[in-house]
Amino acid sequence: EAGVVQSPRYKIIEKKQPVAFWCNPISGHNTLYWYLQNLGQGPELLIRYENEEAVDDSQLPKDRFSAERLKGVDSTLKIQPAELGDSAVYLCASSLGLAGGRETQYFGPGTRLLVL
Amino acid sequence: AQSVTQLGSHVSVSEGALVLLRCNYSSSVPPYLFWYVQYPNQGLQLLLKYTSAATLVKGINGFEAEFKKSETSFHLTKPSAHMSDAAEYFCAVNSGNTPLVFGKGTRLSVIA
Numbered sequence: 613e614a615g616v617v618q619s620p621r622y623k624i625i626e627k628k629q630p631v632a633f634w635c636n637p638i639s640g641h642n643t644l645y646w647y648l649q650n651l652g653q654g655p656e657l658l659i660r661y662e663n664e665e666a667v668d669d670s671q672l673p674k675d676r677f678s679a680e681r682l683k684g685v686d687s688t689l690k691i692q693p694a695e696l697g698d699s700a701v702y703l704c705a706s707s708l709g710l711a712g713g714r715e716t717q718y719f720g721p722g723t724r725l726l727v728l
Numbered sequence: 729a730q731s732v733t734q735l736g737s738h739v740s741v742s743e744g745a746l747v748l749l750r751c752n753y754s755s756s757v758p759p760y761l762f763w764y765v766q767y768p769n770q771g772l773q774l775l776l777k778y779t780s781a782a783t784l785v786k787g788i789n790g791f792e793a794e795f796k797k798s799e800t801s802f803h804l805t806k807p808s809a810h811m812s813d814a815a816e817y818f819c820a821v822n823s824g825n826t827p828l829v830f831g832k833g834t835r836l837s838v839i840a
Contacts, residue, residue, distance in 0.1 A: 652833070654732075655772070657828065671827075703772070705771075713760045719771030719772040
């Protein structure tokens with residue numbers, strides 16, 4: 613069974629440019645998460661989807677970040693415009709969406725973003 | 729609010745020695761607790777989790793952790809370290825529908 617797929621794996625852009633990350637969760641997983649992982653830190657939740665509905669986006673900086681999961685399957689996270697401080701790893705994870713907080717989240721390999 | 733504290737950002741052990749990675753949590757309700765491992769340039773992989781059943785939890789690759797409510801701890805152990813155990817380890821907590829909160833991680837080095 614395929615795991616969580618993310619692309620691109622690496623992205624280098626200049627500040628003020630837009631950037632987008634794509635995630636395809638494990639087949640059948642209703643819940644999808646986007647996390648931000650800064651160097652030397654643990655992941656921090658940006659947004660959580662239950663099917664196509666964003667149920668927790670309280671930590672998403674909405675002035676420059678946006679996300680969508682139109683058909684309840686794959687998802688895109690966008691930054692426009694990017695700032696130097698956005699350099700980090702962006703992780704996508706998915707889970708079945710049936711067992712609440714006890715569920716295992718399965719992580720993709722992440723997209724490493726460098727903003728110059 | 730929930731939080732996790734991982735004592736020691738870097739732990740170094742000899743191959744074959746005991747591995748002990750410390751995790752203390754704060755939660756106002758009974759928690760679910762997780763240990764994840766992250767190898768370089770990879771995503772996080774679940775090692776084990778506590779979901780209010782047995783307090784001693786066994787995971788993959790010979791790791792185990794014990795939930796101690798009185799100490800608010802969930803330390804990760806492995807009797808004998810292997811070179812392949814070198815990685816970053818994250819403890820995480822949540823309860824109910826709250827977001828998963830991660831600690832800052834502990835980098836484990838294994839010396840031959």
